[in-house]
Amino acid sequence: MSDYQPILTMHAGQPGSATRDYYLANGGYRAARRAVLDMNSDDIIQMVKYSNLQGRGGAGFPAGVKWSFVPRDDKRAKYLICNADEGEPGTFKDRMLINHNPHQLIEGMIIASRAIDCHLAFIYIRGEFAKEARLLEAAVEECRASNILGKKIFGGKYDLDILVYRGGGAYICGEEMALIESLEGKRGWPRIKPPFPAIEGYLRCPTIVNNVETLSNLPHIVNNGAEWFRGIGASPDSPGPKLYCLSGHVRKPGVYEAPMGTKLTTLIFTHAGGTTEGKKLKAAIPGGSSAPVLTADEIEDLKMDFPSLTAAGSMLGSGGIIVMDETTDMVQACYNLARFYAHESCGQCTPCREGTTWLTKVLRRFTQGRGRMEDIDLIGDITDNIGGLCDFSKGSFGKTICPFGEAVSWPIRAFMDKFRDEFEAYLPKEEAA
Amino acid sequence: MSFAFTADRKKRFNALLKQYPDKRSAALPALHLAQDQEGYLTTETIETLAQMLDITPASLMDTISFHTLFHTKPRGKYLLQVCQTLSCSLAGADEIVDHLSHKYQVKAGETTPDGKYTLLKVECLGACDTAPVVQINDDYYEKVSKDKLNRILDKLP
Numbered sequence: 234m235s236d237y238q239p240i241l242t243m244h245a246g247q248p249g250s251a252t253r254d255y256y257l258a259n260g261g262y263r264a265a266r267r268a269v270l271d272m273n274s275d276d277i278i279q280m281v282k283y284s285n286l287q288g289r290g291g292a293g294f295p296a297g298v299k300w301s302f303v304p305r306d307d308k309r310a311k312y313l314i315c316n317a318d319e320g321e322p323g324t325f326k327d328r329m330l331i332n333h334n335p336h337q338l339i340e341g342m343i344i345a346s347r348a349i350d351c352h353l354a355f356i357y358i359r360g361e362f363a364k365e366a367r368l369l370e371a372a373v374e375e376c377r378a379s380n381i382l383g384k385k386i387f388g389g390k391y392d393l394d395i396l397v398y399r400g401g402g403a404y405i406c407g408e409e410m411a412l413i414e415s416l417e418g419k420r421g422w423p424r425i426k427p428p429f430p431a432i433e434g435y436l437r438c439p440t441i442v443n444n445v446e447t448l449s450n451l452p453h454i455v456n457n458g459a460e461w462f463r464g465i466g467a468s469p470d471s472p473g474p475k476l477y478c479l480s481g482h483v484r485k486p487g488v489y490e491a492p493m494g495t496k497l498t499t500l501i502f503t504h505a506g507g508t509t510e511g512k513k514l515k516a517a518i519p520g521g522s523s524a525p526v527l528t529a530d531e532i533e534d535l536k537m538d539f540p541s542l543t544a545a546g547s548m549l550g551s552g553g554i555i556v557m558d559e560t561t562d563m564v565q566a567c568y569n570l571a572r573f574y575a576h577e578s579c580g581q582c583t584p585c586r587e588g589t590t591w592l593t594k595v596l597r598r599f600t601q602g603r604g605r606m607e608d609i610d611l612i613g614d615i616t617d618n619i620g621g622l623c624d625f626s627k628g629s630f631g632k633t634i635c636p637f638g639e640a641v642s643w644p645i646r647a648f649m650d651k652f653r654d655e656f657e658a659y660l661p662k663e664e665a666a
Numbered sequence: 667m668s669f670a671f672t673a674d675r676k677k678r679f680n681a682l683l684k685q686y687p688d689k690r691s692a693a694l695p696a697l698h699l700a701q702d703q704e705g706y707l708t709t710e711t712i713e714t715l716a717q718m719l720d721i722t723p724a725s726l727m728d729t730i731s732f733h734t735l736f737h738t739k740p741r742g743k744y745l746l747q748v749c750q751t752l753s754c755s756l757a758g759a760d761e762i763v764d765h766l767s768h769k770y771q772v773k774a775g776e777t778t779p780d781g782k783y784t785l786l787k788v789e790c791l792g793a794c795d796t797a798p799v800v801q802i803n804d805d806y807y808e809k810v811s812k813d814k815l816n817r818i819l820d821k822l823p
C-alpha cells in the first residue's frame with residue numbers, strides 16, 4: 234500500500250473519537266472558528282471553488298459552485314441540509330464518518346452554513362440509523378453547551394443551530410428534492426427541476442444539500458488550503474481524499490480511505506485483500522448500484538475518480554464498490570437490483586413506476602428458466618423507455634422527473650449487454666435453439 | 667382508544683414545534699415519537715397528531731404511507747428485518763430468510779401467532795461490508811450466520 238495518511242478517517246477507531254473533547258484536543262473546530270470569525274461568505278466560496286471539491290453524494294457537482302448559486306441579498310432564510318440518507322446499495326461510508334467523527338461533520342456544516350449565510354441547518358439521516366441519529370444528537374448537544382452551536386457562536390456575531398432529522402425508510406428520499414419534501418413532512422416525491430434547490434428548496438427558500446463526506450472535507454480545506462487539497466490524488470480536476478466502500482466477494486470488506494484516482498484494482502486486491510478464496514474476478518460495480526457494472530477486463534488500470542469513471546461508461550457515484558467473483562450469477566444479480574429499484578420507485582412517473590415492475594417480472598421469469606429470446610430486446614426497450622441508454626447519442630436522456638430513471642436503466646442495461654451469454658444460457662432449450 | 671403523548675414525550679413534541687420553522691416539518695419526528703410510544707400508528711393517533719400539526723389526517727396519512735418505517739397495523743414485538751439487496755444476497759441473505767421463515771413458521775411479511783416476531787425482507791441497510799445484515803427493531807446485527815442469529819434471538823427477552 235502507498236504511504237498515504239488518512240485525512241477524513243485519521244481518528245477512526247481511537248477511543249473517544251466521537252466526543253467533542255477528543256475532537257477539540259486534536260485541533261477540532263479551529264477551521265470553523267476561523268470561518269465564522271475571520272472569513273466571509275466570498276472567502277469561503279472562493280476557497281472551496283478553487284479546491285475543486287466535488288460532491289461525494291453521487292453526482293460529483295463542485296460544492297463551491299453549487300453554493301455560489303444561492304441568491305445574495307435575498308430576504309428569505311437559507312438552509313443547509315446534510316444528506317445522510319445513505320441508501321445506495323453498496324454504500325456505507327457516511328455511517329462510518331458519523332460513528333467515528335460526528336464533530337468533523339458538524340464543523341464542516343458550520344463552514345458551509347457560513348458560506349451560504351444559513352442559520353438553521355439539518356442532518357437528514359436515514360431512519361434505520363437510529364443509533365447514529367442518537368450519536369449525532371448527543372454531539373449537537375455538546376456543541377450547544379459550549380458555544381459551538383447556538384447564538385453568537387465562538388463569541389462572534391453569527392447564530393447557527395443544527396437539527397437531526399430521522400427519515401422514514403425510503404431510498405428515494407436520498408434524492409435531494411424528495412429529501413426536501415420529506416423534511417417538509419410530505420411524501421418523498423421528487424420535484425421537477427428547475428428551480429434547483431439553491432433557488433427554491435426547503436419551504437421554497439434557497440437550500441443547499443450536501444453529502445456527509447463532502448461536508449467532512451471542509452475543515453481540512455480551511456485548515457490546509459485549497460492548493461493542498463488539489464494536490465491530493467491523481468488529478469487537480471478531481472482531487473481530494475476519498476472513502477471507497479468495498480463489499481461483495483472480497484476478503485476484507487470495509488471502508489478504505491485513499492486518494493481520489495486510486496486504481497480500482499489496487500482497492501480490490503491490495504486494500505480489500507483480493508477476492509474471497511482467491512477466485513477469479515468477474516466484475517465490479519464501481520459507484521453504488523446505480524453505476525453500470527464493469528467487467529474484469531474493463532477494470533484494468535481504471536482510476537477511481539469522477540472523469541475516469543465517466544470515460545469508462547460508468548460513474549464514481551457514491552464510491553460503493555460491489556465486487557463479484559467468477560461464481561456470481563449475473564442474471565440473479567441483475568434481477569436483485571431490478572427488484573430493489575421496483576420497490577424504491579416513488580411511483581410518480583409512469584415509465585419508472587411501470588418499467589421497474591416490468592423489468593422485475595421479466596427478469597424473474599429469466600431466473601426461473603422461463604425467459605424468451607425476445608425478452609432480451611424487451612429489457613432493452615423498457616430500460617430505454619425509462620431512462621435512456623448509456624448511449625447519449627440516442628438522445629433519450631432525462632425522461633423522468635428525477636435521475637432515478639437513469640439510475641435503474643443504465644445498470645440493468647449494462648448487465649444485459651455485458652453478460653448477454655449468461656442471460657441466453659438461462660433460456661429454455663427450445664428458445665435457445 | 668384515544669391517543670396522548672406521555673408527559674415526557676409531550677415535552678419533546680412541544681420542543682420540536684419550537685425548533686422547526688413550520689409545524690408540518692415536525693411530522694416525521696412526531697411520528698417517530700408516537701410510534702415509539704404506541705408500537706404502531708392507529709387512526710386515533712393519526713387524527714390527534716394531524717390536529718397537533720395543523721394538517722388534515724388524510725395528508726398525514728399520505729406521508730405515513732410513503733415512508734416504510736411507519737406502520738398502521740400492529741407488528742410483532744421483534745421486527746426481524748433481513749436485508750436482501752445485492753451485497754447481502756452475495757453473502758447468503760436468502761439462507762437467512764429461509765432459516766427465520768422455517769424457525770418461526772412465517773413467510774416474509776407475516777407475524778407469529780403469539781405476536782412476538784415479524785419477519786420482513788428489507789432493502790440495503792447501508793452496512794454492506796458486514797453482510798449479511800439483520801436489523802432487529804433499532805439494532806443492527808452484522809455478519810450474521812444461522813448459528814449467530816440463533817444465539818442472538820435466544821437472548822432476546
Ligand SMILES: Cc1cc2nc3c(=O)[nH]c(=O)nc-3n(C[C@H](O)[C@H](O)[C@H](O)COP(=O)(O)O)c2cc1C
Nearest residue numbers: 288289290316318319320407408409443444447636
Ligand atoms: C435516487 C437517488 C438517490 C440518492 N441518494 C443519495 C444518498 O443517499 N445520499 C446522498 O448524499 N446523495 C444521494 N443522492 C444525490 C443527491 O440528490 C444530491 O445530489 C447530493 O446529496 C448532493 O450532495 P453532494 O453535492 O455533496 O454530493 C441521490 C440521488 C438520487 C437520484
Ligand code: SF4
Nearest residue numbers: 579581582585633635
Ligand atoms: S424517476 Fe422514478 S423515482 Fe424519480 S420521480 Fe419519477 S417515478 Fe419517482
Ligand code: FES
Nearest residue numbers: 749754791793794
Ligand atoms: S446490501 Fe445489505 S446492507 Fe447493503
